[in-house]
Amino acid sequence: MDFANWMKDGGPFMWPILLCGVVGAAVTIERAVYIYGRAGIDARGFMAVIQRALLDGDTDGALRQCSADPGAALPRVIKAGLVRADRPVAEVRAGMDEAQAEVFPQINKRLALLPMLANVSTLLGLLGTIQGLIVSFHSVGEATAEQRSAKLAEGIAVAMYTTYFGLLVAIPIMVAHAMIADRANGVLDAIDHAAMKLANLLEARRASGRGPAPETPSGDGPNVVPFRS
Numbered sequence: 001m002d003f004a005n006w007m008k009d010g011g012p013f014m015w016p017i018l019l020c021g022v023v024g025a026a027v028t029i030e031r032a033v034y035i036y037g038r039a040g041i042d043a044r045g046f047m048a049v050i051q052r053a054l055l056d057g058d059t060d061g062a063l064r065q066c067s068a069d070p071g072a073a074l075p076r077v078i079k080a081g082l083v084r085a086d087r088p089v090a091e092v093r094a095g096m097d098e099a100q101a102e103v104f105p106q107i108n109k110r111l112a113l114l115p116m117l118a119n120v121s122t123l124l125g126l127l128g129t130i131q132g133l134i135v136s137f138h139s140v141g142e143a144t145a146e147q148r149s150a151k152l153a154e155g156i157a158v159a160m161y162t163t164y165f166g167l168l169v170a171i172p173i174m175v176a177h178a179m180i181a182d183r184a185n186g187v188l189d190a191i192d193h194a195a196m197k198l199a200n201l202l203e204a205r206r207a208s209g210r211g212p213a214p215e216t217p218s219g220d221g222p223n224v225v226p227f228r229s
Contacts, residue, residue, distance in 0.1 A: 009154075010161030013128035017162065020121040021169040027110050027117075028176040035184050039073045039107055043190035047197060050078060054201055059085050073103045074191050081198050089203045096195040103191065107184050114177035118170040125166020132159025 007014045046065070053062040059082060066079035080099035081092045132155045139151025 006161065009157050010165060011128055011131060011158040013124050013131065013162045014165055017121050017124045017128075017165050017169055020117045020124070021173075024114060024117040024121075024169065024173040024176075027113050028173065028180065031110060031114075031180050031184075032176075035107060035180055035187060038071045040183065040187050041069065041072045041074055043074055043194055046074060047078075047194050050082075050198065051201060054205060073107060073187060074194055076103055077191050077195055078198055081195065081202070085202055089199055089206070092202055093195075093199050096199070100191060100195065104188060107187055111177065111181055111184060114173050114180075118173040118177070121166045121169040121173070123166075125163045125170075128162025128166070129159040132156060132162065 007018070049065055050062045053059070053065065063079060063082050066075040066082060069075050077096050077099040080095040084092045084095045134155070135158060136152050136155030139147070139155060
C-alpha cells in the first residue's frame with residue numbers, strides 16, 4: 001500500500017498527526033544544529049586557554065579568544081565578564097549574569113514544543129482509534145449483511161492506522177527531545193561552571209596584587225582557534 005492510500009484509509013486524523021511529525025522534525029533539526037553546533041564548544045579546552053591568558057596577564061588575548069567564535073554561548077558569557085575585568089568582582093558577576101539571561105533562553109528555545117508535539121500526536125492517534133471504533137460499532141448495528149464486513153474493516157483500519165501513526169511520530173520526537181535537552185542542560189551547566197571559575201580567577205588575581213591587564217589590544221597576539229566539541 002502506498003503512502004497516499006494509507007493516509008486515506010487512516011481517516012482525517014492522519015493529516016494532523018503528519019503535521020505534528022513535520023513540525024517536530026523541523027524543530028528537532030534546527031535545535032540539534034544550534035545546540036550541538038553553534039552553542040556547544042569544548043568548554044574545558046576553551047577555559048584552559050582563557051585561564052592561561054589571564055595568568056599571563058593577557059586579558060586582551062582572552063578577549064580575542066572569545067571573539068573568535070561569537071556565535072557560541074560560552075564565549076559570549078565569558079566575554080561579558082572579561083570586559084569588566086578591571087572592575088569589582090561583583091560587577092563582573094553581574095555582567096556574566098546578564099549575558100546568561102540572554103543566552104539561556106536561546107538554548108532552551110522551542111525545546112518545549114517537542115514533548116507537546118509528541119503528546120498531541122499520541123492523543124490524535126487515540127482520537128482516531130475512538131472514531132474508528134465508533135464507525136465499526138455503527139456499521140454492525142445499521143449496515144446490511146453484505147455491507148457489514150466492509151464497514152467493519154473500514155472502521156478497524158481507521159482505529160489501527162491512527163494509533164500506529166500517532167506512536168510512529170511520537171516516539172522519535174520524544175527520543176530526540178531527551179537527547180537534545182540533555183545536551184542543552186550540559187551546555188548550561190558548563191556555562192555556569194565557567195562563569196564561576198572566571199569570577200574566582202579574577203578575584204584571586206586581584207588579591208595577588210597583579211591586577212588586570214589593559215583592555216585595549218596591543219599587537220597581533222597569538223593565533224586564536226575556535227573550540228568545538
